[in-house]
Amino acid sequence: MLISYFDDYARDYEPYKAGAWCYEDGCLYRGLITLHEATGDRRWLDHLTRLVDAQVDADGGLADYRIIEFNIDNILPGRALFYLHRLTGKARYLEAARLLGRQLTHHPRIASGPYWHKLRYPHQVWLDGLYMAMPFKIELGLALSDQRLVEDAIAQFNSAIDLTFDAASGLYRHGYDESRLQDWADPDTGLSPAHWARSIGWLAMAFVDVIEHLPEGETRRDLSTRLIALNDRLAALATKDHRWLQVIDAPEATGNYPESSATAMFAYALQKSERLGIDQRGDLGRSALLALANLEVRPVAGGRRQLHNICCVAGLGPFQGIYRDGSIAYYLTEAIRPDDIKGVGPLMMAEAERLLAESTTFSRQNESQRRPAVNAV
Template sequence: MLISYFDDYARDYEPYKAGAWCYEDGCLYRGLITLHEATGDPRWLDHLTRLVDAQLDADGGLADYRITEFNIDNIQPGHALLYLHRLTSQARYLDAARQLGLQLTHHPRIGTGPYWHKLRYPHQVWLDGLYMAMPFKIALGLKLDDQALVEEAIRQLTTALDLTFDKASGLYRHGYDESRLQDWADPDTGLSPAHWARSIGWLAMAFVDVIEHLPEGESRRDLSKRLASLNDRLAALVTSDHRWLQVIDAPDVKGNYPESSATAMFAYALQKSERLGIDRHGDLGRSALKALTDLELRPVEGRRPQLQNVCCVAGLGPFQGIYRDGSIAYYLTEAIRPDDIKGVAPLMMAEAERLLAEGTALNRQDETRRLLQPVNAV
């Protein structure tokens, strides 16, 4: 069921922002990459190539991308550029990825090093942004044989983890304001007040996607220890039906609900954590994946199934005439959008991990090397 659902979804997908280069489309690209890596099925690569090429010109220019916006979200789709360059050796993909690297060179930072979330969110670090930037920065550093880029990304990530960690709960807060100017920021800590599940989901995915690229050593051990602690907290907070709530640690608050994008993100990260040898919570991830398939992937009359209970968007500070204060009550007011890509893409990634764990996937050592050889270099 899931494979046909993903295939239909990718076939029917309309770019999230009218074709402009954006992280939402990048989420789909990441889902397609993981399915292609896990199965070798060319349909996933065909979808990926078709969608990415529609946003890329012959010289590597990205559709409606402006570096001066300094939007950290725009970095995340760069994974697709590196993947397609790896498979085809076409220079335009790497040229485009270098543009994103140039943004990271000049992107504004807080005093201790991590990037601002966006130019319009000055002095702020959000968990979302750690996923958007750090795995790509490390992958680009490895591609360009630039170890300094890799090491800087690790420093930025660990600094941001220290800043956003809430010791009392063992969780991470959605945002940190260095300036303490935002109304949502605690005047002492600079932290936002509640624990939004999807922000922690972005972080969990950042953890595993960074750790997989690191050799054995102090940095890998440190990040693995932090992730194992987070995974233990996730195991303690899972609902009786194997999902996680929109405000993850507030089960008694009226209106709180099991949120599908965060659940899918944790389903992916927990399984991948086990594959990377960090801990043994893979079964919890697989049970969450099954819960989403059984409870939230529902047929819609006259249409294909849709993934339900996906929070459309949430953030901090002013946006479209409202002030998002980061409170529990705020997160429970955000709109729910069925089949939003921020839920479907991590569901793809979680299923790819399940296939790997099951042993039915093709990407074992020799097959992986064969699949990832450059083909028809142009």
């Protein structure tokens, strides 16, 4: 059921910001890449190529991309450039990735190293940005054989998770303000006040996508330990039907609801944690995926299906005439929109992980059947 839904969605997808290079389209690109890797089915690569090629010109320029905005979100879709360059060898994809790398060379940072989230959010680190930039920077370093880029990405990631960690809950806060100037920032810790599930979902995906590229050793072990601790908390906070709430640790809050994008992100990260040999909670991820497929992918008028209960957007600070204070009440006022790509992309990724696990299990069963019987002595 999900495969046909994804195919229909990608076929009819209209770029999120009228064709401008943006992270929302990057969520779809990640979904298509993981489906292609898991299945080898050409349709996912065809969708990816068609959409990316509409945004990358012959010289590697990116549609409506402005480096001086220093928007960390704009880095995420760049991961598709490495994938297409590896498959096609076309230089323009790598040139476009180098352009994004130039942004990261000059992107402003807080004193301890992590990038500002955006130029218009000065001195702030948001969990979202760790997923947007760190796996890309590692892949850029690998593509250019520049270990300094890899090491800087790991150092930033370690610093950011230390700064955003809330020891009392075992979770991570959406934002950290080094300056303590934002009204949402705690004057002592600089942290935002509540635990928004999708921000932690971005972080969970960043964990597995960073660890994936690390060799065995102390750094990989340390990050894996941090991820296992997060997975422990996710297991404890899952709803009875294997989903996670918009404000993940506030089941008593009026209006709190199972949110689909965070659930899909955790479904992906938990399964990938298992595949990478970090943790053994892949079944929880697959149960979450099944819950979304059964409860939230529903028919609408005209026979099509949609993924429901996706928070459209949430942030911190001033935006479109309101001040987003990071409270529980704030997160429960944000609009809910079906089929938003920030939910559908991670759902694709979670299904790709399920397919990989299924194929691995099938291969092991076949191998077991091929082995000659050993007579007992």
